[in-house]
Amino acid sequence: MRKPVARMWNGALWLFCALVALWLAAPSLIVIPLSLTDKPSFSFPPTGWSTRWYTNFFQDPSWVGALASSLQVGALVAIVATIAGTAAAAALTRSAFRGQQTVNAILLAPMIAPVIVVAVGLYALFLRANLLGTTLGFVIAHSVLALPFVIIPVTASLNGFDRRLESAAAMCGANRWTTFRQVTLPLVAPGVISGALFAFVTSFDEVVLSLFIQSPYLQTLPVKMYASVTRDTDPTIAAAATLILGLTTVLTLTITLYIARRNRVR
């Protein structure tokens, strides 16, 4: 007697989950058809198709400029956050010291603190230091947010490898630098590379801090989108959104496939 009831429950569960899955994945995808609309409005679904909004995107210096700034800031953040984060992860895994838990907590605090408060404080600081709308300002702000995304995977790969390999290299006569370059680095490379890619994506997507530290002279792509959404109904935003979606998807798939392959080789 219980069987049909159980089957009904199961059916209901899977139906429910399919709906939740749709709700999770579908909304972001609607920017793709919208970017191909032929009308200068956000009306959805579009009734005719054209690529004029992409032409518009690449012919408008402010959109292209924003894309270039985003790519440049993202690349710099990937470098800065990866170096700082990898060094910190090495310090945290290689030595036990008093207050280590506190240091961990502080390094990860930017993930929990309300971003809006940090953003306004940063605005006040950069206002005085003349860093508003500068590449340096953006790189500092984004690197702080990107740090945990480097520290966590690098720590994981540092914990995952056999430290006797380093001792073995030392016994074979390698000095510290050679050991690091030839033994440690190749083994933690997956963690470092995925950390760098996550750092890039974090910076490329960041919007709240950027809104406060931007200036008309330097805007990243999400900031330009934000300003455009509040001001006008121009589907060029949808074209920009589709480009961001495409780029971050490619990068994240790269990370995932890269890690999967590394794991299989081992």
Add this chain to the structure above:
Amino acid sequence: MATVEALVAGSITADTVIDQAAPSKRWGRLGLLVPAGLLLIVGFVVPLVIMLWYAFTDPSVGFGNFAWYLGDAVQQRILLRTFTTAVNVTVVCLLLGYPYAYAMVAAGPKLRAVLTLLVLVPFWTSLMVRTFAWVILLQDHGPLQSLLATVGLGQIPLIRTNLGVVIGMSQVLLPFFVLPLYAVMTNIDRRLILASSSLGAGPLTSFFRIWLPLSLPGVGAGSLIVFISSLGFYVTPALLGSPGNSLISQQIFTQVNGLLQWGRAGTMGVVLIVITLAILAILALVIGRSTSTIKGVR
């Protein structure tokens, strides 16, 4: 953002080897923390200190800003609205996320991969892109409104309402609920369910007496992250809501941007951080206690 899972799971608990190196070497290793430390000081600590400083000194030294905050009925309403919104978002995430996480655990490997992928899609979709998508979906005469009209609910206003804000925010935050909960559920020993049913418990009894209590730490962790993130969320409420139903984060922006009231903005920042820390502390206690009793029962 995928790191939230690690964060919830107790994160970086490196099984550290006690360092027996010479003190100088040890300081050298601590020196590795300097670049990250400098970044954090400039980009995180100093901004927070500036906000704290403003709260107590701008325009004059003292508790004037806090007196204003506590005495202003509008601010009380905004704080209450922020709380209600955060609670609503958390409840929506709980209702949608719990069955989803359960299905992820119950599914076969292939289906599980699909479900996991779908939870991760929002992670690598930019917050700005997703919020923009909700602007489109919720707009007047937009797809969602027409859908509701077809069902017979009439023209319900969605954008520039608190309902729209809750809808958008819960979609943005749902993965933060599902992932920690999934992490906890996969670790539940399923033989316990077998044991309870072999002792004569029906599926419902097994669920309520075994599965639900064991998954509670995940529910706690997920709710905590969603609730705290909702309290300080800026972009989504700013674009989907309206100034008439603004949340505390939008008020902070207005105080600085429109009114140049740095002291008041600092005060709201302090209020937001104190509330966040208080919730963290309380829930850490509760979760700690419930996990320890569960372990005790085991």
